[in-house]
Amino acid sequence: MSELILHQYADSPFSEKIRAIFGFKRLSYQSVDIPAIMPKPDLIALTGGYRRTPVMQRGADIYCDTALIAEVIEDHSPENPVFRAPGVAQAVAAARWTDSEFFRVCVGLVFQPAALAANPRFKDPGAAEAFVKDRAAFTEGSPGLAVPLPRAEAVFREHLRAMDQSLGCQNFLGGDTPDILDFSTWHLCWFVHRQEVLRSYFEGFTKVDAWLERMRDFSTAPVANTISSEDAIAIAKSSDPGKMENPQIDPALGIDQGAVVSVLPTDYGFQAVSGALVHVDDQVIVVAREDERAGHLQVHFPRYGFEISPAGDKQ
Known part of the structure; x- marks a missing residue:
């Protein structure tokens, strides 16, 4: 059974982007069908507020935005690369x-x-x-x-x-x-x-x-196995977030590791995610959060297109 879970719905264009990447790589994954509109209680239990589609899950680690999701898939399965030098x-x-x-x-x-x-x-x-x-x-x-x-x-x-x-x-x-x-x-x-x-x-x-x-x-390659959102939450609850080998905080932020922060997209979908700051560098932002149903989670965002601020600051 694949450890990668894609939370998506059929009509979502950005979900189609990730489905096609999975198909190109011939990489199996699990799929959770989520509602196209709010409420999305099971998805929000995992993300803490982020509602854009799709979201990818690996155990208790939650990945937001397809730019980051594509990179995580590439690291997971480097065969048939979609990020290739020299271009x-x-x-x-x-x-x-x-x-x-x-x-x-x-x-x-x-x-x-x-x-x-x-x-x-x-x-x-x-x-x-x-x-x-x-x-x-x-x-x-x-x-x-x-x-x-x-x-x-x-x-x-x-x-x-x-x-x-x-x-x-x-x-x-x-x-x-x-x-x-x-x-x-x-x-x-x-x-x-x-x-x-x-x-x-x-x-x-x-x-x-x-x-x-x-x-x-690539898009029509049959590589997905559908599971329920309840199963996905149970997987998160029974898992531990991945341990980061060398967590660091960009010193330009002026925010300490472990401080409670809000992460917000810069373009649209201004639903903030709050959590303890675990890691931020030039590429990714990682915050830790607790959910009553899903347990201890790490939520990952790309640095590009997202802002970080101390929780409670005016957005």
Whole structure:
């Protein structure tokens, strides 16, 4: 039985990114189906407040944000690497743009009126209202997730043109085999392409169409075993967090190890996680927290895209 547990739901684009990485690596994992909207009591028991999807669990260690999740999977299973020299710096930088700005472009397309009218999720007025209220609360205090439609359409077409040119001389954006940029781009193209009413945006981009088929092969690889959220919590409760070999604290923070801190995303989803600071360097933040149901946990975040402050400070 795999020790990696992915908390996700089927329609989640960022979950699709991680599902495809698992498929590419032919790496088995366990999957927990979580609700698309709040409340998510079992997930919050593990994260302490973080609600973005997906979350990955390994015993009593909880990993947030797909940028970090992808790196943890790579460390766990370095075969078929998605972070490859010599182009890793360029791929990571481009993937960050894709996961943030291009994501907002794709949200603008997917949530346009024509797409919403064709989306089964919004056929039930009550379900649609609940979803809208949930996302309003989720993005409160941020500029929002969606780029206005005219600009979204222009940026999307421009990016597909660039992709089509790149794919004219290679099978993947990363070269002969996919890298992290392919997976960060795939899940957003999947998010748009999976809706039939939006597929016209891809017309004329033949190299992109062929790339979509190649990437889809990874996405559909049957590597997951579904377990319940209660089972995942029981696994956390019965496990000890992994011991860090050399925990350290970035001295620039001016915060002591063990101090109670809040960790918050910098873009949207401003639901803070509080815990005792275990480790923070240029790459990761780790806090320890206790939960009545899940026990003693360590919650991990990437340093990029998250802020740390003493708990109780005004956010």
